Amino acid sequence: MTRQSLRIKENQVSSVDSDIHDATASSRNSTNAGRKRAQDDEHREEDEKLEEEHSRKRVRKSDSDENNQSVESSAKKTKQRMPEQFRKVRGRLGMLERLAKDVPLDVIFEIFCYLDPSDLLRLARTSNDLRGILMSKSSESIWRTARSNVEGLPPLPLDLNEPQYAHLLFESYCHVCNHKGRCDNILWSFRMRCCKSCAAALPSLSDGRYKMDLPVQFFNRNLLPQECIQGATRRHRRDVGNFQIAARLKAEFEALQTPKERDAWITRKSQERRAIVAHGRLCEVWHKARLSKRTDELSDIRKQRKDAILERLAEIGWREEAEKIIDSWREDEFTNHKAVKQPKKLTDYGWNSIKTELVEMLSTHKTERLAEEKRCTLIQRYSRLEKEYDDIRSASDLREPFPAVGDIFTYKVFENLIWETPEDEELTDVLFREKLAQHLPQIIEQWKPAKIQELVEIMQKSVPSASAADLYLATSVFECTNCLSRPKMHYPQMFYHPCCIQNPAADSLSDARLKTYTYGRNTKGPWMSRRIVWSDSGSRAATAIVESCFLDPVTATIRDLNSANPLIECTTCYADKIYPFGRAFMRWPFALAHSSESAAYQLPHHTLVFNSFGEEAQQILACEPERYIYSSHHDACCAHCHKSLVRSFKSLVDHFKANHSDIINVEKLEASSVNKPEGIQEHWYWNPCFALRDLGNEFRYRPPVAPVNVAATFTADTATSTTSSDTSDDISSDS
Incomplete structure (x- = not known):
């Protein structure tokens, strides 16, 4: 029989009072009930008046101290008149409690059919009466209808009832640690939600402890449920199992006595597992679509809030600054601000609470922006x-x-x-x-x-x-x-x-x-x-080089040394096993840095030999490459227009032909037998932006026979020299 509310019953009693005039006791009860109802209505109206008065006085709380005292007095009176059973109930006098007791079940069922399973699940936790209604077998149709209100939701699986299915789908906390933070990682085969930290504690299928004492049939028939857990990176994935499910299946299996029963049980469980896996795939698709939809909804809400905030900022003259932050190539500090990014509709109260903070942020940004500009x-x-x-x-x-x-x-x-x-x-x-x-x-x-x-x-x-x-x-x-x-x-x-x-x-x-x-x-x-x-060591080395060219160190200039352009050999580098590529030769700019660099690095002395190499001179010069033919280093400058050029004979001649043919006989330069930059030194000079070592180059000569002995040497340490019949000179610097 359908339950009816007290109000309906009382109305029916009043309408048929003439038909039951012989039932004195019933009439008396009806009269008492009506009197009680009238008293309740009177108290309710009085409570509502007090609440309205309390609200008005609370709005005018800041007007004066007298209003504050009246509001406190009114609130105290309201609290005194409120029944004891409703004082700790949220809402207005516990309306859900009265809904469950007074409203007919058919009306409740009709209301609940417009909800979804997550709403029913939360309603069932509000009061014992509602829980008793929603968790009863007779309310299964309500859950089924509510489930149909969710678009794309897969059907109810065989191993779960309606509340369990709703709990798995819509409760977002971790089922292992019960942490109330949002957990969207659902292990469908295990029928549980599991956060990343709890998932890391799940046993791996390759772990021997998980397989210990489990029947062999479980693994032969792939009976145990398993899930793939994503690790820190895409490559770190592992298959995990569940101890509780494995223990439950083991207990069910061992409770069976005959092999026939066990085989039938294994066949049934294997089919159930395949059904669970297939159903889990459908649920995963629905779950991802739901999360994506929710993300889009939150994005729309945030965008609406952002637009509303921009409109409020336009009223106080700060919208332009906010738009400059949004359009900047840097991180959008305004959109990502905690007061703007909230997925919550903007209200007048909310705007007043964030207005000062946003204006301070925009003011700071404007100051920094102007300084940056x-x-x-x-x-x-x-x-x-x-x-x-x-x-x-x-x-x-x-x-x-x-x-x-x-x-x-x-x-x-x-x-x-x-x-x-x-x-x-x-x-x-x-x-x-x-x-x-x-x-x-x-x-x-x-x-x-x-x-x-x-x-x-x-x-x-x-x-x-x-x-x-x-x-x-x-x-x-x-x-x-x-x-x-x-x-x-x-x-x-x-x-x-x-x-x-x-x-x-x-x-x-x-x-x-x-x-x-x-x-x-x-x-x-x-x-x-x-x-x-x-540089004392550099001066001594330069003096030795100048003297080897038969120049006076007191008057010889750098231009004189460039004109002499002596050929120099380092006998130390040739004797060193590190350089087994032949005898080392160089021009004076490289030799000056080469002879003195050992002092900085504490290397052995370099012994340099100058100019006179007898019959081998032509063979040595033939091995000298034009190092800068394919180089991009502009280490030479035109002596006429001072343009930086690549130090090669071809590039210099091409430049003279294109720009200075009126003052330079280019044909004579090209016809010259000396087709090296040193042969036309009067038309260019070293680029002083380059270091001395970069202005020269070293090359190797491998003699067909053992090199001749050099008798005459010069040592920069002692500043002494000796001369032999071939008049060759050398320098051994302390570098």
């Missing part, structure tokens, strides 16, 4: 100035010192032009070119004498009588103390050495500004001589 503008201006200056320097004679780009950057005219010009005003290449043409001569006129004097003072520490004219001597050799190999250099190579421009600006303000362009590393600072010292 200013820095980019400054970098662009520095780059344009540097480009125009490099173009001017590349067309200048580098045989004389030229200011570093850092000296131009720190010159007040250009520094103020870059920093003081408003950001919205563009500084063009033409403007920088005009400014350089106007101020560069004055800069060089002030800068060059001061820097040359610094070098002279460095020389005078070792050679007190040195003067500026001595810088051009071939025996004036300097070295860098900042480089590990302490490279040797002639004037003006030190003015283009990278270690000499890695300096802070003299003015602290200029230094701070320069770091904006160089990213704080002082890689393009003004030129300083603090790392340059006089």
Whole structure:
């Protein structure tokens, strides 16, 4: 018989009161019930009035202290009038409790048919009455109808009932550790959800403990359920089992007495396992589709919230800044902000709670953005100035010192032009070119004498009588103390050495500004001589090379040494077993660095032999390759236009033919028997931007017979020499 509510019963009693006038007791009960109902309605109306009054006073809580006291008094009265059984019930007087007791079952069933299994599962946990209704056998149709409301959901499996199936599908916590965090990893064969940490504890199928004491038939018929667990990477996958399921199956198997029963049981369980696996595949497809749909729904909600926040920001003038963050190539800090990314609809209360935080974030971002835009503008201006200056320097004679780009950057005219010009005003290449043409001569006129004097003072520490004219001597050799190999250099190579421009600006303000362009590393600072010292070993080696060319060390210049271009052999390298490729020959720039490099690395002395090699000279010269034919190193400069060129005879002649045919007889150069760069030395010079070692090259000559003995040698350590009949010279440096 269908259960009816008390209200319906009371209405029926009132309508048929004339028919049951002989039932005095029933009439009395009906009267009492009506009186009680009237009292309940009166109390309910009174409670509602108190609640409304309490709500109004709570809204006006901040108006005055008197209102606060009245609200507290009203709340206290409401609490006193509330029945004891409803004081700890959430909701308005426990409406679900009254629903389960008063509403007819057919109405409840009709309502529940519009829900899904997850809703029924949660309703069953609200009260004992609802649990009794939903967990009864008679409510199976409700679960079935609710399950049909879920689109694409696979049918109920044979091994689960409706609540169990709903629990597996919709309860998102881990069934092993009961952690309330969301767990979407479902092991369908095990009928459980399992987080990654708990899944790592599941036994592997290859583990002997899992197979221990289990019947052989389980493995022959593939009876035990298994799952594939994804590890930290895609390659780390393993098949796992379940101890509890294995133990239960073992107990069922051992409870059977006869082999026939066991065979039938194994056949049935195998079929059930195949059905579970097939059903699990369907559930996995549905589960992934559900997660994807949920992800899309959350994305839509977040997008709506983001759009609503942007509209609110437009009202207070911050939308433009937020859109700049969104359109930036960097990480979208605004969209990923915790106040924006929430999958929750924006309300007035929610906006008021996040408004201050968002405005602070946008204000900070605007400050940083403006600073970054200013820095980019400054970098662009520095780059344009540097480009125009490099173009001017590349067309200048580098045989004389030229200011570093850092000296131009720190010159007040250009520094103020870059920093003081408003950001919205563009500084063009033409403007920088005009400014350089106007101020560069004055800069060089002030800068060059001061820097040359610094070098002279460095020389005078070792050679007190040195003067500026001595810088051009071939025996004036300097070295860098900042480089590990302490490279040797002639004037003006030190003015283009990278270690000499890695300096802070003299003015602290200029230094701070320069770091904006160089990213704080002082890689393009003004030129300083603090790392340059006089090289005693290099000077001795150069003196020996000059004397081997029968030149006077006191007057011989670098140009004289280039014209002599002596051929030099290192007998130490030939005797060394590390170089079994023949005798080592080189020209003077490579030999100067080669003879003195051993001092820095504490290598054995290098003994150098100069010029006179008798009848073998032509054979040795024939082995000398033109190393830079296929090189991209522009280590030569045209003496006429100062353009950087590849140091090869062909590239030099091609350049002269294309640009200087009016002042150079190119046909005569091509007809010359000397088709090497050294043969036309008057038309080019070494690029001082390259180190001495890079300006020369070493080559090997393998003689057909044992090399002749060399009698005359020169040792840089003792600065003494002897001469034999073949007048050959050598040098053994302390390097």
